[in-house]
Amino acid sequence: MVKLICSECGRRFSPKEKIFQCICDGVLEVAEKKVSFPVNKIRKRKNSIWRYREAIPVESDKNVVSLGEGLTPLLPLKYTDLEILAKLDFLFPTGSFKDRGSSVMISHLKDLGVKKIMDDSSGNAGASISAYAAKAGMSCEIFCPSYASGGKLTQILYYGAKLNRVPGMREDTEKAILKRTKEAYYASHNWNPYFIEGTKTLAFEIAEQLGWSSPDNIICPCGNGGIYLGLFTGFRELIEKGVVSSMPRLLGVQSSVCPPIYNAYREKIDFVKPFKQISRTIAEGVCLAKPVRGQLILKAMKESKGSFEVVKDDEVIRGLRFLALQGVFVEPTSAIVIPAIEKFYQNRMIGKKEKTVVVLSGSGLKTTDVLASSRFLSLEYQRAS
Template sequence: MTPLPDRYCPTDGVRVPSDSLAWCCPSCHGPLDLDFTPIPASLKSLTGRVNSLWRYAETLPLPAPTVSLGEGRTPLVTLTDEVSAKLDFLMPTLSFKDRGAVLLAEVGLRAGPRRVVADSSGNAGTAIAAYCARARLPCTVYVPLGTSAKKLEQIEAHGARPTVVDGDREAAGRAARRAADEPDTFYASHVYNPYFLHGTKTYVHELWEDLGGRLPEVLVLPVGNGTLLLGAALAIAELYRAGLLNRRPALWAVQAAAVAPLAHAWEQGAEDLTGTTTVAPTYAEGIAVPRPPRARQILRAVRDSGGTFLTVTEDRIRHAQLDLASRGLYVESTSAVCWAAVRDRPLGGKSAVVPLCGAGLKSGLARP
């Protein structure tokens, strides 16, 4: 097999060999990045390639897949003269998390562990369960109390074992990490494992291709753990470095006002999280993350792009979900936060794209 790149800690530079099952930096216990600098293909050379995210093979740290379900290449549709939506809920497991889950399953297949563990508030868990099923890897997904019954059903249907933790999203993460420290266990973490970010970056590579070698002036992205935003930042850097992009878009990061640790840090001009985050119930449960492990990286990516942070109230989230449904787009409430942030916001003629990340069938309508 083609050797995989090593991982390294972005904080202290400690390197982790590619064949290690270690899931974090052995020194500071933070998330890892990948020692990988790809050169994207030109638009012309993409003609005739496979119609999935694997058409961007030069940008991916893995060779041709064995567990693909045809993920990627989702449509881009117009919402207003300025704003378009990318329909990433039209994926095999009905969420954008398939972009990263397929890479985690490929890495897990190479590692050949006794079992795979993951933690999730729902969508990442369903995606990892599906791709582990495809790879014939036994999988346990730790989820917080209150996770959508439909998402639990989907995890079980794929043959994985959902384990409900009596606590919030962070409690589920702690339980998964305890399990990940057991021998011969692969932690398919969409937060700590950098392969997931290299999957989500294909969201931007698709936009770049569909828009004829350019990107909108603004990318509006939901942020909990920040996996889509950080993947977007990776892709933008790759395209710009290769001379395939003349202008880099601003990243607008959106959080629910009820759980907005990054937005609060941004307001204070901080480079990392500050103090204790106030947490209230929110319709946007998929991004209700009080202490994202990659907070410093997220804040830096938004700052370097010339972007900003926006927050949306519960009422705006609910109305945005209903408005999208009235336009024929039935998405879960977390997926409505970006539209909630820009629906009534003057953009001054700037072009923007919002992602619709998860299908409404996964959790239903937000109810007042």
């Protein structure tokens, strides 16, 4: 029987309890799952994350909330003289990988009979949860930092959610929602362990697309570690079931404006010190001053023999341009992985002959307002007139 286990004190809870964290404030994990991968059956199923149904701990099939999300392309790209594979995880119903987590978390909440939810987000998760709440017929309220991209806020409003814009940095948004958790279920994409149960399907897809094998390395953006821990959880399950034989090196990338996990990695400590963010970055989706799963991310890094890198905004824009010139238009938070390829290569974390996947997590169409005011585009406009 599936249990929720606190990663801090080890307390156990039934998955039917409507809680988002342990009574000790620790973060919960879904444990004692019975997962399996019937690969012959999976091959014949629809292109959706739900093709891995036996590995997703949602109780009832009738409560599955799906918008047809999943099995995004794995596109070969050449970066300098390195061959890489880009996982196009921005090709989701709401334009970001968050739909993996939202589909599973909202389905679980439907299992529990939850009718009213709220979440805080820098934009993408808010838009995604609003869409799946709309599909599920749940009422939804989203708290966003007031600086979040207009495209994401517009999405949230069109999906019918109530929007609260909170002044200040990303952490102020979380503080604002924590005062209101008695009014509706706090369906936090950062705290709720079912969100990771959805993002782990990214690992299943990469493995299936590589003929049920693991790549050598995966480079991904890392704020609160949704993708990073999803990959770790997913590959660990595939290894335990003997479907693949190795854990890829998990290489996370943070913005130089807010790099608490990178700092812990550099200082060789096993906990993440809260970071005091004083300025903004165009990579808004990876700015978490105090990632709630910080310790778990560092543990996953150690077990996967992974590493972290940090990049600046001008490098992000160059990465974004590199992708766009190959026909791939992503948001800055996603483009953060491109300049990191070179850094990991120089640090000998990735080798020329190795198989490296980069995760492109969010669509550029969400951030056209931010990109339109970038220095690059103003120079291009001047040239055109």
